[in-house]
Amino acid sequence: MAACTAQVLSLYRKLMKESNKFPSYNYRTYALRRVQDAFRANRSVEDPKMVEQLLNQGRDNLDMIRRQVAIGKMYPTQKTIVEG
Incomplete structure (x- = not known):
């Protein structure tokens, strides 16, 4: 169970880190x-x-987020007021 918990936490960290890379x-x-x-x-x-x-579903989502971040970086947009 400890290995499973470590996998879950690792996936969570990766998802959060990748999600934070969205340019928008x-x-x-x-x-x-x-x-x-x-x-x-x-x-x-x-x-x-x-x-x-x-x-497995989380890993698939991680791959999708990575692809979306790459696509988002190809087409830059103007920053919003919130982003400063």
């Missing part, structure tokens, strides 16, 4: 909020099969 403030805050909400919602899951399924 709106996408960045949305992605960060979605990651946090998903992990909070599944905090109580203890079934090993379900945990593995959620880890």
Whole structure:
């Protein structure tokens, strides 16, 4: 179970780090909020099969976020007032 917890925490950190790379403030805050909400919602899951399924889903989402960040950097936009 300790290895599983380490995998979950590692995935969480990676997702948060990648989500923070979005050039757009709106996408960045949305992605960060979605990651946090998903992990909070599944905090109580203890079934090993379900945990593995959620880890795989998280890894797929990490790949998607990486692709979206790369695409977002190709097409820069103006910063919003919130970004300063």
